[in-house]
Amino acid sequence: MNISPTIKTRENFISLVNDMTIDELNEIPKGFNNNIAWNFGHVIVTQQIICYKLSGQEMLVPDTLVEKYRKGTKPESPITSKELEELKVLALSTLESFKNDLLAGSFATFTEYTTSFGVTLKNISEAVEFNAIHEGMHLGYAMAQRKAVRA
Template structure:
């Protein structure tokens, strides 16, 4: 799992760089032809990781339900994200990664409700979910690299 966590850390630091580089207006801008923005992608990867790893392991997610609903699969930005929420997402980017690593080291992921993703991956364990999460986060990083060209 060392490599999985190393890749994840790299991804999350790249996301953090978007928050630190772009203005609130730029983070919220939905360019023509796109259905979301930079900050939605960041919120999305945070909540999806919690669902994939914690929810399907039968453990409580470490995000509030309203945050999960706002950024879950199938959602789209419906209003401007505030500075306060951007700050919250910034903290969650790294803190939830550290919590997951700690929970994995403490063997908290003992069961898993099998889940098939929309891309056809069949996940049968939290370990597989963490590995798939890197793929998912890389996809969204690619979307963000494309969005930034138009803001």
């Protein structure tokens, strides 16, 4: 399984975030129901849920982040600089661990799951493929939000 597209998307997300102020990251632009900070946290948490949790593995992110960024949530409070730094570290460290766990064969079992896209994930390979698409979509949202915040 190739997770290189996901790594590149995360690197691009980090570059986008690094180019913005904390106020810009927290702003919810007109026409959106979330912000760039939420989209960044959301992709990290979602990958953990669809790859680790659905495989019966322990997730590599704290439950507090899962509760804040999982599907169905929205920004309830501004992200702090400290939390942003934590997300930037997790963005790449979780993928490095994931790559190692894939090589170790840690994802032999998988609980079938139908995404909000209507795609049913039946195994870790399908989860990796779907995750790359999901993360690309949220990076696109974040890029549109940057344009709206800076308009």
